[in-house]
Amino acid sequence: MKSRRALRRALLAVAGFALAAFILAPFLWALSASLQTESALFKRPPDWIPRPFTVANYNYVLTGKVPAAYEQRGLLRSPITQEARLLPWGLQNSLLVALGVVTLNLVLGTLASYTFARERFRGGRLALLFVLGSRLLVPVAVAIPIYMILQRLGLLDTKLALVLVHGAFTLPFTIWVLTLFFQAIPREVEEAAMIDGCSRFSALRRVVLPLAAPGLAAVGSFSFLFSYNEFLFALLTTSTVRSKTIPVMISAISVNPDASYTLISVGIIMAIIAPIAVALVFRRYIVSGLISSLGERT
Amino acid sequence: MGGAALARTRRGAPAGGGAVRTASSRYRWGSVAPVIVLVALFTLFPLAYAAWTSVRGVLLTQPGSTPFVGLDNYADVVRGSAFRGAAENSLLFTAVSVPLVTVLGLAVALLLNQHLPGVGALRVLVLLPWSIPLVSAGIMWRLLLHGNFGALNGALLQLGIIDHDVPWLSSPRLAMFSVIAAHLWREFPLPAVLFLAGLQTIPASVLDAARVDGAGTWQRFRFVILPLLKAPLLIVLVYETMISIAVFDLVYVLTGGGPGTATTLISWLAYVITFRFLNLGQGAALSFLISLAILALISLYIRIVRVEGERP
Numbered sequence: 217m218k219s220r221r222a223l224r225r226a227l228l229a230v231a232g233f234a235l236a237a238f239i240l241a242p243f244l245w246a247l248s249a250s251l252q253t254e255s256a257l258f259k260r261p262p263d264w265i266p267r268p269f270t271v272a273n274y275n276y277v278l279t280g281k282v283p284a285a286y287e288q289r290g291l292l293r294s295p296i297t298q299e300a301r302l303l304p305w306g307l308q309n310s311l312l313v314a315l316g317v318v319t320l321n322l323v324l325g326t327l328a329s330y331t332f333a334r335e336r337f338r339g340g341r342l343a344l345l346f347v348l349g350s351r352l353l354v355p356v357a358v359a360i361p362i363y364m365i366l367q368r369l370g371l372l373d374t375k376l377a378l379v380l381v382h383g384a385f386t387l388p389f390t391i392w393v394l395t396l397f398f399q400a401i402p403r404e405v406e407e408a409a410m411i412d413g414c415s416r417f418s419a420l421r422r423v424v425l426p427l428a429a430p431g432l433a434a435v436g437s438f439s440f441l442f443s444y445n446e447f448l449f450a451l452l453t454t455s456t457v458r459s460k461t462i463p464v465m466i467s468a469i470s471v472n473p474d475a476s477y478t479l480i481s482v483g484i485i486m487a488i489i490a491p492i493a494v495a496l497v498f499r500r501y502i503v504s505g506l507i508s509s510l511g512e513r514t
Numbered sequence: 515m516g517g518a519a520l521a522r523t524r525r526g527a528p529a530g531g532g533a534v535r536t537a538s539s540r541y542r543w544g545s546v547a548p549v550i551v552l553v554a555l556f557t558l559f560p561l562a563y564a565a566w567t568s569v570r571g572v573l574l575t576q577p578g579s580t581p582f583v584g585l586d587n588y589a590d591v592v593r594g595s596a597f598r599g600a601a602e603n604s605l606l607f608t609a610v611s612v613p614l615v616t617v618l619g620l621a622v623a624l625l626l627n628q629h630l631p632g633v634g635a636l637r638v639l640v641l642l643p644w645s646i647p648l649v650s651a652g653i654m655w656r657l658l659l660h661g662n663f664g665a666l667n668g669a670l671l672q673l674g675i676i677d678h679d680v681p682w683l684s685s686p687r688l689a690m691f692s693v694i695a696a697h698l699w700r701e702f703p704l705p706a707v708l709f710l711a712g713l714q715t716i717p718a719s720v721l722d723a724a725r726v727d728g729a730g731t732w733q734r735f736r737f738v739i740l741p742l743l744k745a746p747l748l749i750v751l752v753y754e755t756m757i758s759i760a761v762f763d764l765v766y767v768l769t770g771g772g773p774g775t776a777t778t779l780i781s782w783l784a785y786v787i788t789f790r791f792l793n794l795g796q797g798a799a800l801s802f803l804i805s806l807a808i809l810a811l812i813s814l815y816i817r818i819v820r821v822e823g824e825r826p
Contacts, residue, residue: 239639242654245665262668327545337542356784357801361560384556445647447763463647470653488646495645507711
C-alpha cells in the first residue's frame with residue numbers, strides 16, 4: 217500500500233514536470249533565441265543557453281544600433297530590420313487600443329449589464345439576446361463590411377477604429393458575465409441605498425460597483441487580452457505605424473522570408489510581456505470570471 | 515448552462531417591495547443604447563451586407579458590376595477545386611484537435627487538483643499559452659519546428675532519436691499535425707481551468723462514499739466525477755469546435771495554408787478567397803456555410819449531452 221502510494225506520487229511528479237516543460241519550452245526557446253547572434257541560432261546542436269549571450273538584438277530594436285553580427289549582410293537585411301525598429305510603436309499602439317477597449321467595456325458594459333440584471337422592460341430581453349447572440353459571428357464573414365463601414369467613417373488606419381471593433385466583439389461576453397455578477401448581488405443592498413435617497417445610477421456607482429469589483433477585474437482582463445491579441449481586424453484595417461498593433465507587426469516580420477529569426481524572437485518577447493503580466497496579476501479574477509460565465513455561482 | 519441560470523434568477527427575483535423606485539425608461543434605454551448601437555453597427559449591418567454579397571457576383575477585380583446570381587456563389591464555392599480539400603482538412607483538424615484538447619484539459623485538471631508540492635505554480639503557468647497573442651504562439655512554434663534550425667530537431671538529433679532533420683512544417687502530412695500540436699498547446703489551458711473548477715466543486719465526501727462502496731480509481735472517475743463535469747464538458751466541446759473551425763491566425767503565421775494546400779483549413783480558404791482572390795461573393799457564401807456548420811455541430815453536442823443525462 218505504501219509503495220503504491222509512493223509510485224503514484226512519483227508518476228504525478230513526472231506528469232507535473234512534463235506539463236511544465238510542455239508549457240514553458242516554446243517560451244524559453246523564443247527567449248533564448250532572442251539573446252543569440254544569428255549565426256549561433258543555426259548551430260547544431262543548438263546552444264540552449266545563448267553563447268555568446270547578447271542583447272544586441274534588443275538594443276537594435278530599441279535604439280537602432282545595428283548588431284555587429286549583421287554588418288556582413290547589412291544591406292540584405294535592411295528592409296526587414298527597418299520593420300523591426302517599429303516594434304516599440306506597435307507595442308504602444310497595442311497597449312493604447314487595449315486600454316481603450318477595457319475602458320469602453322467597463323463603462324458601457326457596466327451600465328448596460330446593470331440594467332439588464334435589474335430592470336424588466338419592453339424589448340429588454342430581446343436586446344440582451346441580440347447582444348449575446350452577436351458573438352456567434354464568424355469574423356471573416358463580417359470583415360469586408362466592417363472594413364467598408366470604417367472606410368465610410370474615415371476611420372481606416374486609426375486606433376479608434378480598432379477600439380470600436382474590438383469593443384463590439386468583447387461587449388457581449390462582458391455583458392454576459394457582468395449581468396450574472398450583478399444578479400448575484402442581493403437587491404436589498406441597493407434598495408437600502410435607494411431608500412436613503414440614492415438614484416438608480418448612484419446606487420450602482422456607490423454600492424453595487426464595489427461589490428462587483430472582482431467581476432469588473434475579470435471582464436477588464438478579458439477585454440484587454442482579446443483586444444491585445446486580436447489579429448484579423450487589426451491586420452485588415454491598419455496600414456501604417458500610426459495604428460499597426462504588435463501582432464500585425466510581428467506576423468509581417470515573421471512571414472518575410474528574409475527575416476532574421478533572432479529579431480523575430482525579440483518581437484515575440486516584446487509582444488508577450490504585457491498579456492503575460494495581465495494574466496499573472498489578474499489570474500484569480502480571470503479564473504473566477506471564466507467559471508461564473510458558465511452560470512455557476514462562485 | 516448559463517442561460518438556465520439567467521432565466522432562473524430572473525424568475526426568482528420579484529420586484530423588491532414598494533420602496534424601490536424602478537428606473538425611468540429613459541435611464542433604461544440610455545444605459546443599454548450605446549452597447550446596442552455599437553454591436554449592431556459592427557454585427558447586424560455587416561451580417562446583412564455579407565448576406566447581400568453572398569448572392570451577388572462581387573469581385574474587386576471587376577468593380578462596378580455586382581449582378582444578382584442567386585445561390586451560384588454557394589454552388590461555385592462548394593464545387594470549387596479547393597473546397598473539398600479544405601473541408602477534409604478542417605474535418606480532420608477538428609476531429610483530432612477537439613478530443614485531444616478536451617482530454618488533455620481534463621488530464622491537466624485532474625493533475626492540478628492533486629495536493630502536491632508545486633501544483634500552485636503549475637496552476638499559474640497553465641494560463642500562459644492562452645494569454646498571449648495567437649500569432650506569437652504560432653511564431654514560437656515555428657521556431658521550435660523549423661526544419662533546418664528548429665529546436666525540436668536540434669534536441670532530437672542531440673538525443674540521437676533522429677539522424678536527419680524532420681521537415682515538420684514542410685512535409686504535407688506532418689505539417690497538419692504540427693499545426694494541431696501548436697493549437698493544442700494554445701488551447702488546452704481554458705478546458706483545464708474550467709474542468710479544474712468543476713472538480714473543486716465535487717465534495718470529498720462523495721468520493722469517499724464511492725471509495726467505501728468499493729469503487730476503484732477508474733470507476734470513481736467514470737461514474738462520479740465525469741457525470742458531475744457535464745456542464746463544463748459541453749461548454750468545452752462547443753467552444754473548442756467553434757475555435758477549430760474558425761482557426762486562422764495560427765495558419766497565417768505557421769504554414770500559410772501549405773505546403774501546397776496541406777494545411778488549408780476551411781476558414782483559411784474563406785480568407786484566401788476573400789482577400790487574395792478578392793471574390794467577395796464567394797467568400798461571403800463560404801463564411802455563411804462555415805457558420806451553418808458550426809451551428810449544426812453545436813446543436814448536435816447539446817442533443818448528445820441532453821440525451822446522456824436528464825440535465826446538462
